[in-house]
């Protein structure tokens with residue numbers, strides 16, 4: 001992929017006002033101006049796995065609200081890590097409690113060519129038989145994996161499964177059927193290489209978000225994108241790992257965000273626009289945004305869902 005200038009979304013370009021306080025209109029500035037962002041000549045990286053709750057569609061709204069300057073960037077609910085890849089920060093901590101996802105990012109950062117070679121094999125072998133064989137191996141506790149094989153299997157299953165929906169059941173088993181795609185992007189070489197460049201600059205942490213941000217200091221910028229507070233009782237998709245993220249977790253996260261702000265960190269969070277979420281973030285700036293989220297398995301019911309972007313700074 002030829003290096004190209006880091007083009008910013010229109011909203012971010014328009015809001016390039018000189019430095020002001022984060023959380024006020026004057027402070028809305030594109031991250032390209034921040035010293036923490038990538039050189040403009042670097043290929044633009046994008047997520048390497050499809051992820052429920054992925055933030056690609058909300059990127060321009062997030063970028064427009066980024067602080068102008070910060071030290072380290074933290075994203076402790078990484079998932080597809082759309083904002084991390086788009087910003088390509090110079091110093092970052094990326095975390096998730098999904099061990100396979102963290103292994104994937106670590107391995108792509110360290111051994112991208114090996115992952116690409118394995119994916120080329122999956123691409124050649126791809127058919128229904130290969131998919132279900134890989135899915136069975138993936139869930140078989142008796143199979144031992146190298147980091148590279150596990151990372152490549154993750155990308156392969158993610159790119160070929162139904163709807164790109166990475167979902168595990170309570171036992172932690174990946175149980176999604178094969179999707180029907182003409183030519184799924186199993187081995188996207190340029191995209192993997194661009195991601196590897198950004199991942200090499202990040203510290204990867206597997207585990208609870210609380211531990212991932214424990215060493216954040218004044219001047220650091222943290223973006224939290226937790227599993228969302230459910231809009232309806234049946235809408236709570238939290239199947240990224242075998243655990244769940246309930247109201248107590250939402251409360252604990254809001255409390256942590258307050259501590260971080262008091263410590264001098266700059267904090268941004270996204271969540272669904274519910275009275276509960278608003279009640280948790282009193283005193284923060286809360287902006288409602290609309291985003292076409294597609295988490296409903298019934299296509300007819302997939303529509304725009306109101307979300308909030310929450311910001312805090314001392």
Ligand SMILES: C[S@@+](CC[C@H](N)C(=O)[O-])C[C@H]1O[C@@H](n2cnc3c(N)ncnc32)[C@H](O)[C@@H]1O
Nearest residue numbers: 053054055077079080081082097208209225240
């Ligand atoms: C909404 S997704 C993040 C989406 C991401 N921003 C993107 O662009 O794709 C939430 C992520 O949080 C992770 N997660 C859930 N509970 C967690 C916890 N307690 N600590 C750390 N990560 C957690 C899930 O594995 C999932 O990847």
